[in-house]
Each structure stands twice: as structure tokens, then as C-alpha cells.
Amino acid sequence: xxxxxxxxxxxxxxxxxxxxxxxxxxxxxxxxxxxxxxxxxxxxxxxxxxxxxxxxxxxxxxxxxxxxxxxxxxxxxxxxxxxxxxxxxxxxxxxxxxxxxxxxxxxxxxxxxxxxxxxxxxxxxxxxxxxxxxxxxxxxxxxxxxxxxxxxxxxxxxxxxxxxxxxxxxxxxxxxxxxxxxxxxxxxxxxxxxxxxxxxxxxxxxxxxxxxxxxxxxxxxxxxxxxxxxxxxxxxxxxxxxxxxxxxxxxxxxxxxxxxxxxxxxxxxxxxxxxxxxxxxxxxxxxxxxx
Amino acid sequence: xxxxxxxxxxxxxxxxxxxxxxxxxxxxxxxxxxxxxxxxxxxxxxxxxxxxxxxxxxxxxxxxxxxxxxxxxxxxxxxxxxxxxxxxxxxxxxxxxxxxxxxxxxxxxxxxxxxxxxxxxxxxxxxxxxxxxxxxxxxxxxxxxxxxxxxxxxxxxxxxxxxxxxxxxxxxxxxxxxxxxxxxxxxxxxxxxxxxxxxxxxxxxxxxxxxxxxxxxxxxxxxxxxxxxxxxxxxxxxxxxxxxxxxxxxxxxxxxxxxxxxxxxxxxxxxxxxxxxxxxxxxxxxxxxxx
Numbered sequence: 001x002x003x004x005x006x007x008x009x010x011x012x013x014x015x016x017x018x019x020x021x022x023x024x025x026x027x028x029x030x031x032x033x034x035x036x037x038x039x040x041x042x043x044x045x046x047x048x049x050x051x052x053x054x055x056x057x058x059x060x061x062x063x064x065x066x067x068x069x070x071x072x073x074x075x076x077x078x079x080x081x082x083x084x085x086x087x088x089x090x091x092x093x094x095x096x097x098x099x100x101x102x103x104x105x106x107x108x109x110x111x112x113x114x115x116x117x118x119x120x121x122x123x124x125x126x127x128x129x130x131x132x133x134x135x136x137x138x139x140x141x142x143x144x145x146x147x148x149x150x151x152x153x154x155x156x157x158x159x160x161x162x163x164x165x166x167x168x169x170x171x172x173x174x175x176x177x178x179x180x181x182x183x184x185x186x187x188x189x190x191x192x193x194x195x196x197x198x199x200x201x202x203x204x205x206x207x208x209x210x211x212x213x214x215x216x217x218x219x220x221x222x223x224x225x226x227x228x229x230x231x232x233x234x235x236x237x238x239x240x241x242x243x244x245x246x247x248x249x250x251x252x253x254x255x256x257x258x259x260x261x262x263x264x265x266x267x268x269x270x271x272x273x274x275x276x277x278x279x280x281x282x283x284x285x286x287x288x289x290x291x
Numbered sequence: 292x293x294x295x296x297x298x299x300x301x302x303x304x305x306x307x308x309x310x311x312x313x314x315x316x317x318x319x320x321x322x323x324x325x326x327x328x329x330x331x332x333x334x335x336x337x338x339x340x341x342x343x344x345x346x347x348x349x350x351x352x353x354x355x356x357x358x359x360x361x362x363x364x365x366x367x368x369x370x371x372x373x374x375x376x377x378x379x380x381x382x383x384x385x386x387x388x389x390x391x392x393x394x395x396x397x398x399x400x401x402x403x404x405x406x407x408x409x410x411x412x413x414x415x416x417x418x419x420x421x422x423x424x425x426x427x428x429x430x431x432x433x434x435x436x437x438x439x440x441x442x443x444x445x446x447x448x449x450x451x452x453x454x455x456x457x458x459x460x461x462x463x464x465x466x467x468x469x470x471x472x473x474x475x476x477x478x479x480x481x482x483x484x485x486x487x488x489x490x491x492x493x494x495x496x497x498x499x500x501x502x503x504x505x506x507x508x509x510x511x512x513x514x515x516x517x518x519x520x521x522x523x524x525x526x527x528x529x530x531x532x533x534x535x536x537x538x539x540x541x542x543x544x545x546x547x548x549x550x551x552x553x554x555x556x557x558x559x560x561x562x563x564x565x566x567x568x569x570x571x572x573x574x575x576x577x578x579x580x581x582x
Contacts, residue, residue: 026440027465028448035440082405087378087397106378107451110401111444114373114408118439121412125432128419132428141416148409149317149326153402157319160398174318 003281007049014048015040017066018073021123034104034112035119039077042095046286047072047187050211053282054188054204057274060195067127068139068190071120075147076183078116081109083156095291117147139193146186155179164242172249173213180219181212200273207269207279214262215286220245221255222291263287294572298340305339306331308357309364312414325395325403326410330368333386337577338363338478341502344573345479345495348565351486358418359430359481362411366438367474369407372400374447386582408438430484437477446470455533463540464504471510472503491564498560498570505553506577511536512546517581554578 001009022036048069055065084091084099086106091099101109124140145151155178162175185208192204224247246255263283270279292300313327339360346356375382375390377397382390392400415431436442446469453466476499483495515538537546554574561570 024440026445027469028445028452030452031440031445031448078405082401085398085401087401107376108448110373110376110378111448111451113405114369115440115444117405117408118435118444122432122435122439125428125435128428129425129432132423132425134420134423137416137419137423141413141420144409144413144416148413149315149322149406153406153409154317154319154322157322157399157402160402161319161321178318 003278003285006278007282007285010049010052011045013052013062013066014045014069014073017070021070021074021119024119030104030108031111031115034100034108035115037103038081038100038112039074039116041097043073043077044289044291045073046215047076047183049282050184050187050208051191051194053278054191054273055195056191057276057279058192058195058197058200058204060191060197064131065191065194067123068136068143068194069187071124072143072183072187072190074116074120074123075143075152078113078120079147079152079156081113081116085109088156088160120147135193135196139190142186142189142193146182151178151182151186152180155182159243162244165244167244169249172244172246175244176213176216176246177209180216181209184208184212184215203269203272207266207273210262210266210269211283211286214259214266214283217246217255217259217262218287218289220247221252221259222289223247224252259287294569294576297569298573298576301340301343302336304343304353304357305336305360305364309361312361312365312410315410321395321399322402322406325391325399326406328394329372329391329403330365330407332388334364334368335580335582336364337506338367338474340573341475341478341499342482342485344569345482345564346486347482348567348570349483349486349488349491349495351482351488355422356482356485358414359427359434359485360478362414363434363474363478363481365407365411365414366434366443369404369411370438370443370447372404372407376400379447379451411438426484426487430481433477433480433484437473442469442473442477443471446473450534453535456535458535460540463535463537466535467504467507467537468500471507472500475499475503475506494560494563498557498564501553501557501560502574502577505550505557505574508537508546508550508553509578509580511538512543512550513580513582514538515543550578 018039024032026032051065051069051072052062056062080094081100083089084094085101092102093099100112104112128136155175158171158175159179162171185205188204188208192200246258250258266283267280270283273279309330315323317323342356342360342363343353347353371385372391374380375385376392383393384390391403395403419427446466449462449466450470453462476496479495479499483491537549541549557574558571561574564570
């Protein structure tokens with residue numbers, strides 16, 4: 001199977017599972033509609049696919065990692081809904097569609113975010129009830145920590161506090177490491193933990209760190225140079241809002257070099273983790289993506 | 292020890308444990324400050340105390356239920372922060388203090404809520420890592436479900452959608468059962484689950500249901516008739532915002548009767564659950580409270 005087909009297959013596995021997860025009985029239908037609107041708004045499923053492909057590469061089984069992969073995507077989606085809110089980044093479009101609060105209103109959007117975050121853990125506890133083994137608890141703990149104040153939420157706080165401010169290099173790196181990097185790393189580690197690949201934990205963590213940095217630099221470059229139609233959101237927004245980015249810190253040229261450098265580092269790790277080559281192609285795809 | 296002393300002792304146990312939980316290392320201090328501001332704003336700790344006292348009454352140990360009790364309070368606190376937001380109930384005061392967003396701004400308040408919800412589960416996973424037994428997973432699952440879209444969040448959605456509307460009795464009861472009742476019931480069940488009191492599960496669930504209804508009716512009565520100084524928030528707010536309540540549905544007199552009726556039912560359950568009498572006194576205290 002070529003890379004593109006394998007990505008599509010994996011996306012379908014994730015989407016089918018997420019769809020099954022969202023067959024919840026709950027009385028006010030609007031909150032489910034709102035959660036599903038963002039969860040199925042065309043995300044690339046990078047985090048779940050990282051977890052799944054690393055788990056597979058390390059001889060784990062897809063069915064064992066899927067519940068965690070789904071929860072990673074729910075957490076990612078909730079963070080987007082809350083980031084887009086008027087009180088946060090005030091974004092009207094995401095992935096070419098109106099943001100959650102533009103469709104459902106601010107209060108439902110806040111609750112849909114809360115609902116997805118909560119459901120990510122509900123879903124994990126449901127799985128733990130049937131499979132209460134240590135590796136599952138360990139993966140859940142890694143995900144929760146990465147999503148929390150010492151991880152993604154902490155990064156979002158730095159982001160908000162950095163608007164209209166000149167920040168130093170360390171703060172920029174901290175912001176991205178926490179906001180994007182920790183969840184990317186947790187996705188990778190989840191795959192390795194579920195595969196019980198204890199000897200590969202260090203290399204997977206290194207891969208996740210390198211990939212996380214490359215991923216965020218590419219995001220910043222796309223916001224600056226990308227095509228609005230490809231991205232499905234307003235571009236140049238970071239610059240307009242005077243948000244510090246890799247571009248404002250290093251310029252486009254140097255940022256491209258940095259993205260390539262960290263992608264190369266991640267690629268080296270990927271070759272060690274996955275002999276079959278999918279992870280390497282995924283790493284390369286993330287550098288070259290247009291959205 | 293008389294009831295008042297025992298309440299104070301239990302509150303101190305909960306507060307000390309929560310304080311220890313909040314010794315997190317996280318780089319932007321403001322998010323921790325904001326989370327702690329609301330977590331230590333003088334809450335009565337009803338949910339954790341329900342979990343602890345039912346666990347004790349059924350021969351469980353306080354130390355085993357404390358992590359869950361703390362998470363129940365974190366979830367309750369996050370829900371208050373998000374409920375108070377301008378896009379939701381737009382409240383300026385709670386428990387006599389400015390609400391979170393009035394002090395820290397809307398974006399940090401949203402993230403502090405997210406942070407507390409996430410940390411409630413992080414905290415549980417930390418405990419599960421050391422104590423991966425089935426009863427702990429079961430209690431965690433009950434809490435997560437009660438907090439989610441089939442529970443508290445669902446209730447908040449009904450609440451938001453009911454503003455300025457005439458709703459029927461069933462919707463009013465559903466709203467309260469979900470918004471307040473499910474978390475109260477989950478607190479009670481957590482105590483019984485950790486005490487491994489399988490034979491008492493039904494009576495504890497019944498107690499939680501009855502108490503939850505009584506609790507919410509008393510809340511509605513206090514909003515209508517209470518003293519602003521006692522309550523620490525603007526009263527008459529439900530009426531002003533045309534929010535359907537037990538008062539608007541049944542009037543004050545009938546609401547008082549209903550509160551007494553459900554308290555009586557809960558009191559009968561309490562006598563069976565707790566031979567020492569603390570739960571009965573707690574039940575009575577919740578009916579007669581002024582805030």
C-alpha cells in the first residue's frame with residue numbers, strides 16, 4: 001500500500017471508531033451535535049495516527065491503542081474549540097468551516113469543549129473497566145498530564161500572555177513545546193506504552209519531541225505563507241495579532257531551515273522505530289503539508 | 292464530637308489534601324493562581340464530605356477515598372468557573388468574592404476551568420498508577436460519567452436553553468437531576484464503591500437521588516428568599532433572568548414542602564447507611580443551610 005492509501009485507511013479506522021464512541025445517549029441533542037461538528041470537521045487525525053502507527057511498528061495491536069488514540073483526538077478537538085472562542089483567539093473559520101461558537105453560540109461551544117475533554121476520559125475509564133492493566137493506566141496518565149496545566153493548557157496560557165509582547169527565544173520554545181509538543185509526544189508514547197516496547201521508550205520520546213517542534217514551525221510558516229484555501233482559515237493572523245511565532249523570531253528562511261533540521265532529526269528516529277517505513281513517510285508528509 | 296466540629300474537621304481534611312494536590316510545578320504561575328483562587332474560595336466541600344462520610348459509615352478508609360473526593364471538588368469548581376462566564380450566567384460574584392473571570396479575565400478563567408477538569412482526572416490516574424484496583428477504576432468511571440454530557444454538562448445545556456422559556460415539569464426535573472443531582476449521587480456512590488459496600492449500593496444511590504433533588508430545591512429557594520450577605524452572590528438572579536426554577540414552577544410554599552419531603556426521604560436512607568448519625572445530621576444541615 002502506498003503512503004497516501006495507508007493514511008486514508010488509518011484515518012478511516014480512527015473516524016469509524018470515533019463515530020462509534022459518539023453514539024452516546026444524552027438528552028439535549030445540541031451538545032452532541034456541537035461536539036460532533038468539530039470532531040468530524042476534517043481533521044487529519046495526526047495524533048491518533050501517530051499512536052496507532054508507532055504501536056503497530058513496535059508490534060502492538062491497533063485495537064488495544066484505539067481507545068487512547070480516540071481520546072487524544074477528542075482532547076485535541078476540545079482544545080481547538082476553546083482556542084477559537086472570542087475570549088481566546090477569536091477565530092471565525094477553521095479547516096474551511098465556521099468555528100464551533102460561530103455555529104452553536106459561545107455557551108454551547110464552551111460546553112462542547114468541556115464535553116469532549118470529559119468524554120476523552122470517560123471513554124478511557126470505560127476501556128479500563130474491561131482492561132484494567134497497568135500499561136493502560138500508564139498511557140492514560142501520560143495523556144492526562146500532557147493535556148493539563150504542565151502541558152497543553154500551560155502552553156496556551158503562555159500563548160495568551162504573549163500577545164502583543166516581545167518574548168525571548170526560551171519562552172517561544174516553551175510555549176510551543178507545551179502547547180503542541182507535549183500532546184504530540186504523548187501520542188507517540190501512548191503507542192509505545194500500549195505495545196509494551198519498554199526498550200524503545202527513549203527513542204520514541206526523542207522522536208515525539210523532534211516531531212513536535214518541526215510540526216509547530218511548519219504551522220507558523222503556513223500561517224505566514226500558506227494558501228487560505230488550503231488552510232481553511234484566515235492566514236497572516238499571527239502577524240496581525242502580533243503573536244510571537246518562529247517567523248517573527250527567526251524570519252521565513254531560517255524557520256524553513258529549522259523545520260527541515262528537526263524533521264531530519266525526527267526522520268532518523270523514525271527509521272529506528274519503524275522498519276517498514278510508514279513513520280518516516282508520515283514525518284516527511286508533516287513537513288511538506290499544505291494545511 | 293458534635294456535628295459542627297465534625298464538619299470542620301472533615302473540611303480541613305479535604306482542604307489539606309486539595310492544597311497538597313495543587314503543589315504542581317507548572318511554568319505560567321497565573322493559571323495555578325487562578326485555579327487555586329476558585330478552589331479555595333470557601334466552598335462547603337459537600338461533595339467530598341458526602342464521599343468521605345459514606346465511605347467511613349460503610350467501613351471504608353478515608354485515605355482510600357480522598358483522591359476521588361478531591362477530584363469531585365475540582366470538577367465541581369471547574370463547573371462553577373465556566374457557569375459564571377459572561378457567555379453563560381455572567382455572574383460577577385460567588386461566595387462573596389469576585390468570580391474567576393472578573394479577577395483573571397475570561398481567557399484565563401476558561402483555561403482554569405479546563406485545567407481543573409483535566410487535573411481531576413490526572414490526579415485520579417496518579418492514584419490508579421499506585422493503586423490499580425477495580426474499585427478505583429469503577430469510582431473514577433462513575434465520576435467521569437456524572438460530570439459529562441449524560442450528566443452535569445447535559446444539565447447545564449438544558450439550563451442554558453431554558454432561559455426566557457416556559458419549560459414543563461419534566462424538563463425542570465431533568466435539568467436539576469443532571470446539573471446537580473448526578474454529581475451528588477456520584478459523590479455518594481464513590482464512598483460506597485471505595486468501601487466495597489456492594490450490598491449498600493442501592494440505598495446509597497437512592498439517598499444520593501433524594502438528596503440531590505432536595506439540595507437543588509433549597510438552592511432555588513435561597514436564590515429567591517435568601518440573604519445576599521449569607522449567600523455571597525446576587526440574589527433574585529434566577530427571577531430576573533427568567534430562569535425556570537422550582538419557585539417559578541411551584542411557588543415558595545410548595546417548594547419548601549418539596550424540599551422537606553425529599554430531605555425526609557433522604558433522611559430515612561441516611562439512617563440506614565450511617566448508624567452513627569453524621570449523614571443524617573449532614574442531610575438536615577443541607578436543608579437548613581443559609582448559603
